[in-house]
Amino acid sequence: GMPLTTTVEDRERFPVRLRYPRELRENPDELAKLIIPTATGAQIPLGDVTDITYTRGAQMIQSENTYLIGYVIFDKVEGKAEVDVVHDAQNVLNEKIRNGEMLLPKGVSFTFAGNYEQQARAAQRLAIIIPISLLVILLILYFQFKTITASIIHFSGIFVALAGGFILLWLYGEPWFMNFDIGGMNIRDMFNMQPINLSIAVWVGFIALFGIATDDGVLMGTYIHDAFLERDPQTMDEVRETVVFAGKKRVRPAVMTTATTLIALLPVLTSTGKGSEIMVPMSIPTFGGMVIQMMTMFIVPILQCWWREGVIRKKEKQQAKITDYENI
Known part of the structure; x- marks a missing residue:
């Protein structure tokens, strides 16, 4: 309706509007029958001089922080991470604004929301949690071996496992990897192999991997350390014999430790039910890292031998030097 006048109630002013009855203004056909006077005094229906159409408007007016807000919903391209999609969209919009192809009216702005915000906040937290986790693991190793050198030797297993996790993530995206059938079942389909983005679930899997990646190294290094305390080698040959002796004693326990972890992850990797979209990406780096970190049962003895x-x-x-000094 049109405002006709304003009424004053105490210190407040309210506009007075004139409206047709609801039964006359709800139906466009009824509005078209409305009689209006012409300049000559004749009365004709409103539908003779105008077209009345019905346009669906906003069903709800929303606001945040005293600003009107509207939502534009879009989905990501398959195979791309949400964070990458948002960054690409931001770059495109900013480029169009700089080029003048898109003009934002005064007081209008845009921002991206949704799962992207949650992932961005989680990424900021992980940037703090991951270094703290690595530092705690290094401190625990130092408390066990009491030397920086031995701690770093066993800590190197984390970097080996980290490489294994990334290798398996890469292999999951390669169509040729495990692409064969066993008993009529395709292995890629059974393990739900597809490109995996570096999501929060993947980084949580890496954190779990860091905690168990040093198991074989610690198992091997502890026995080597005890063997050195028992034998007290004084020559190069004795050092190598001690390392080989201790290493042979701990190969089987190290393999069993890794095998139990890998076997326990197989049901998770093949799961397809509710929650698998989180658990599968979380277990992939752990599985790949544990496979590769079996190298530490050879790397740790070599580094121990080199150090000793x-x-x-x-x-x-x-x-x-002492002998030369005494001879002088």
């Missing part, structure tokens, strides 16, 4: 041989060389050099 360095100690022997240092002692021999010091002894040689």
Whole structure:
């Protein structure tokens, strides 16, 4: 309706509007029958001089922070992460605004919301949690072995496992990987193999991997350390014999430790029910990292031998200097 006048109630003013009865203004056909006077005094239906159409408007007016708000919903392209899609959309819109192809009226702005915001906040938290987790693991190793060198040797298993996790993530996106049938069942279909983006679930899987990636190294290194305390080797050959002796004793326990973890993850990797979209990406880096980190049962003894041989060389050099000094 049109405002005709304003009424004053105490200190407040209210507009007075004139409207037709609801039964006359709800139906466009009824409005077209409305009689209006012409300049000559004749009366004709409103439908003779105008077209009345019905346009569906906003069903709800929403506001946030005292600003009117409208939502534009769009989906991501298959195979792309939500964060990447939002960044691409932001770049496109900002480029069009800079080029003048899109003009924003005064007081109008846009922002992206939804799962993207949750992932952005989670990424900020993970940027703090992951370094803290690595530092805690390194401290635990130091409390166990009491030396920085031994702690770093066993901590190196984390980097080996990290590489394994990324390798398996890459293989999941390759169509040739595990693309064969066993008993009429395609292995890729059974394990739901498809490109995996670096989502929050994947990084949580890496954090879990960091906690168990040093198991084989610690198992091997602890026994080697005890063997050195028991045998107290004084030559290069004795050091190597001690490392080989201790390493052979712990190969089978290390393999069993890794095998139990891998077997336990198989039902998760093949799951298809509710929650699998979170659990599968979380278990992929753990599975791949544990497969590759079996190398630590060979890497740790080699690094231990190299470190112990360095100690022997240092002692021999010091002894040689003392001998030369006594001869002088």
